[in-house]
Amino acid sequence: MTLKKKRQSKSLAAGRPPVFQRPKSITRKATKALINKHHLLEKRKKQALAKGEAQQAAAIDAEIEALGGLGSYQEASLQGQRHDRGGDSSRVLMEWLQTSLTSHKEVSGRPLKMLEVGALSTQNACSQSSHFDIVRIDLHSQGEGILQQDFMERPLPKNDSELFDIISLSLVLNFVPDPKGRGEMLRRASKFLRAPGRYLDSSSLTINFPSLFLVLPAPCVTNSRYLDEELLTKIMTSLGYVKTASKTTQRLVYYLWKRDSALQASGKRFAKKEIRAGSTRNNFAIILD
Template sequence: MPRTKAKRRVPVTAIKGRFAYKEAPVPLPPIHISGQEKVAIDTSALGSVALGKMGKTSADTRRRINHFHVLIKQYSKLEAKKRICDGGDSEHISAIDREIDRVSREMAEMGGLDWYQKASLLGQCKQRGGDTSRWLVPKLRELGVDKRQAGPRLRLLDVGALSCMNYAKERKWIDVTPIDLNSQEPGVHQQDFLDIVIGSESAQSKAGYNQQTDEELDDKVDLFNTPFDVVCLSLVVNFIGDPSRRGDMLKQAACVLANDGLLFLVLPLSCVCNSRYLDDDRLQQINQHLGFTELYKHHTAKLAHYLYRLDKGKYRDGTSNSKVTAKGSAPQFKKRLLFSEPGRNNFSIVV
């Protein structure tokens, strides 16, 4: 009896690696770029949305994350053009609006900020690069802050936190306040870093708090009532497309830190080693201008780690809110060409 040809089995990994398109049951949340208005995205016209596509490999996931960064930069540039043209040629403004809508829709089709954060959270696992807090904790121990005399625990503000468990093993001496624009966990507070004002009276007067319950308000006021001992900006400054807003992030760190407080900054290595406008020396000059002294620097194959100490007396922009500084003074460190070789990127920080 002749043998029938067996059907070829498709590997399970191949099935999991395919694009999983399905109808979006609810509209995607608006994309919120730090320091800018929320972008309302109408997803009703979209036939389907790619939800949860993390990538078959770490390289594929990284490629998609990088493309999302490109879209964020395009959006920021278009918003800047629109502000410049405000009150000008209506046809030109309409063309900019159409481009903004196109970029916003593409970000929505990728899954929006929610997808980006889930992909980045996946990148925290050991198989995909690890958690940058694992570099910071040994440095804090070297500085002896884990052996402080009896008193309150070290207050640490984790900006852009994807998980509230990053410092769980150090909870005996570190009091963590994790915040993010689009919280992925109940333990991560939904908060824009640039909106934080230290001091309960200022915090209560801020827009948005008036619609919260007294219990929720008291909780947030307690979180931001006193300066922090450590601020972590791990892979969040590079997420912002506007160089001036990146500078505002560093200014805001100086505003919310206590004197002698520590700033932990992590950037993709390409931002300081392959940029036309920024390198380690330029970054150090910017941070020295803001009152920071570099304590540690470490480069890996993909990331650049920095730990700085703040001297409030050297903070030359010393205001209580970085937004006031951004509007009230001219940049001290403008976008300046440092390297002209082909193949470099355009990452920069303006302060």
Template sequence: MVRTPTSNTTTSRILAKPKSNSKSKSLKSGRPPLLSSNSTPSTTSHPSISSKHTRTLIRTHHVLQKRLAAARLANDTPLINELESRLSATGGLQSYQLASTVGQSATRGGDSSRVLVHWLRSEIDTRKSLTSSTPTTPIPPLRILEVGALSTTNALNIPNITTVRRIDLRSSGPGIEEADFMTFPTPNDPDGKGIWQGQKGYDVLSLSLVLNYVPDARGRGAMLKRTTKFFSEFKSTSKTLLPAPTLHNSRYLTPEHLTTIMASLGYTHLHTKTTQKLHYSLWRYDRDKRVVWIKDGGQTTFAKKEINPGGGRNNFCIILDEDS
């Protein structure tokens, strides 16, 4: 997760395409057309959006997006044009962001990042104590990269304790960089573009409902693999947030299977919280664990395989292969 300023021991650091030869293909290639960037989603300008409407909009958006990815894979130009038009008619990514933002408002269950802050409470309290006891000795803040950020005012903002960098495919306001995680500069990029605030890497990586937005299974595997490149230490922590049905009602994925996939990348499961709609999980990354996993002959590729058969289940899947 994080390295405490007064100890040499490391706690956990935090961490959510059609098949291609590119290992980090831009996610934008699988995304719907965007609305004009001149307008920004605002929950205050849409106070009357009902819970049912936001759920329907998000569900429709995901269904059309999945069909669009399949049409692009098949090079079906007429269907591509039709689906892009339908996505634009429903408001595109801007409306999807609006629905998601409204869903995280105080009247709809609140800020999901509060769960992450709760899981980091021990580290946060330690840093607060050190800051109070040694006010003349600056304590390095927790460096957090939030992927899929919708707000700059969530619970991750803790004065003198955290510093947060926020990115999303389409910025919904000042303080959120418009960037694609799959092409976002990594800390060790030779051109130095991955350095932020004069330092390399992050202590915490948060994937907020972005893994499920990737339109195909291989792209999701590639995203999980890429997370390991962003930590400032060999041992770090990552948080993922997924719709609950992607893990609990899928033919191809279960919490146990996800744990095995993550273990093959060097992650250890720390915490889980599942609500009716969402599945939160916290993972510790340790590069040495991956080395041992491979040395011991652990599985490193995961194909699409039915592991949870039954009627009424969805087809959410994560594929991890050498090309991911």
């Protein structure tokens, strides 16, 4: 007689692994395809909603859920933070800031405040550095220590205690489905940063703070019909930033933009305009109304 195996009941926690558990590995090619598919569907959904096509938008939502929803996008993004896939993008930021942060800590001992938008982990380089008091938010929290929140709906700061020294937008702007939304995100980020004059008593901080850490897939800047580094610099300058550091790899572009007391947001408009022709170009753009 065949004995039936006793079924073991599973807890709710079994269906949701902790944030520190490594996700099941998928190939780099599959990761890229999944992320690109999510971006395409989000863009189509945004267009459908703009046209009032609720039924079409619902159908696209179903496609997104069939791919695994936002969770599958985030899992694919987490693959990119593995050391064998290029690693944690905040390691680049720490390389840029290490000298000024060390000098600041020796003088004051006070950690700086960081807002990490689109946070996927509580174990990245910035978190482990002890230099930052970090508020982490994401549309779909991956675990404790990450607040589930839409940055575009986060209440604006009411006082100085709610402002930040640095904001991280690492592989976040490219997930915003439309160019105007990307421009609004960049403009809104400035409202959460401290004023540049706040650091006049600390020469080590004046060099880099307050600042915005921006990371994008390299093709968004290097192979777009509507955006290159020159135009991105003009957009950021119009918002009151100056570039203090940058790095370009095959996969990613990294920027550190400091709010400059000598620059005021100009309110200048930037429309979607072709600056590079070619059938192999992508359509990534940033619009400031």
